[in-house]
Amino acid sequence: MTERTARTRGGGSARDRVLDAYETLLIEQGPGGATLDAVAAAAEVSKGGLLYHFNSKESLVGGLLDRLRERSARDAELMRSDAAGTVAYYLRTSMPGGESPVGLTRTYLATLRIADGTTSGESARGALAAVDADGLAALREEIEDPVVAWLVQLVGDGLYLRTLTGAPLTGGVPTDELLDTLRGLLAARSGKG
Numbered sequence: 001m002t003e004r005t006a007r008t009r010g011g012g013s014a015r016d017r018v019l020d021a022y023e024t025l026l027i028e029q030g031p032g033g034a035t036l037d038a039v040a041a042a043a044e045v046s047k048g049g050l051l052y053h054f055n056s057k058e059s060l061v062g063g064l065l066d067r068l069r070e071r072s073a074r075d076a077e078l079m080r081s082d083a084a085g086t087v088a089y090y091l092r093t094s095m096p097g098g099e100s101p102v103g104l105t106r107t108y109l110a111t112l113r114i115a116d117g118t119t120s121g122e123s124a125r126g127a128l129a130a131v132d133a134d135g136l137a138a139l140r141e142e143i144e145d146p147v148v149a150w151l152v153q154l155v156g157d158g159l160y161l162r163t164l165t166g167a168p169l170t171g172g173v174p175t176d177e178l179l180d181t182l183r184g185l186l187a188a189r190s191g192k193g
Contacts, residue, residue: 015053017043019067022060023110031118036060061120065127068111071104072131078102079138086142087152087186090135091179094159096169104131109164148189152182 012020021042025034036057040050054060075093078101082089092098099105108131115124136153143149162169 014043014045014049015063018045018050018053018060019063022064023106026064026110026113027106031114058120061114061123064107064110064114065123068104068107068127069130071100071102071107072134074102075100075104076134076138079135080141086138087182088179090139090152090156091159091182094156094163096159096163096166099163105160105163112164143186145189148186152186155182 018039022034022039025038025042029038036050037047039060040047043050050060054063079086079089079093084092093100093104108128111124111128114120115128118124132153135156136149139149139152140146143152159169161167
């Protein structure tokens with residue numbers, strides 16, 4: 001069994017397996033490799049089974065974008081309830097090895113693959129913007145200053161980019177030190193430091 005098959009098979013409904021397979025194909029092969037036939041084969045469902053859940057390529061894209069929004073909303077809930085705070089959660093899950101427990105990273109990466117150069121690009125960019133808005137709204141609940149909240153999001157975005165691309169973190173700053181420094185800057189900016 002290939003690694004891709006192992007990731008798409010198993011628990012979950014046929015619909016979830018189709019979406020898992022679509023994500024994997026987008027990530028590994030790009031939009032050109034994520035044909036309906038390829039998705040059905042990777043999900044180990046018949047093409048008719050795929051079409052039962054998603055009657056067109058546009059419907060499949062819509063299902064992926066719905067999944068992205070759902071996972072983003074769930075991730076924002078987890079961020080808000082994290083004992084260490086929203087900033088700590090956001091940065092921790094943005095770093096390599098700190099992926100969101102709801103599968104947001106893979107869905108986000110798959111969506112990035114269709115955000116540019118496909119007929120669904122505009123819809124994908126809108127869904128990605130909604131994810132960014134979810135994260136910023138959660139950060140704003142902990143950080144009053146909108147500029148600082150945005151700066152924290154941008155730091156997280158940079159870390160997330162490293163996670164998505166597999167590029168190593170550079171600079172040699174331990175994660176705890178990065179978070180402590182950021183907290184110090186936040187406290188100083190808000191007049192608490």
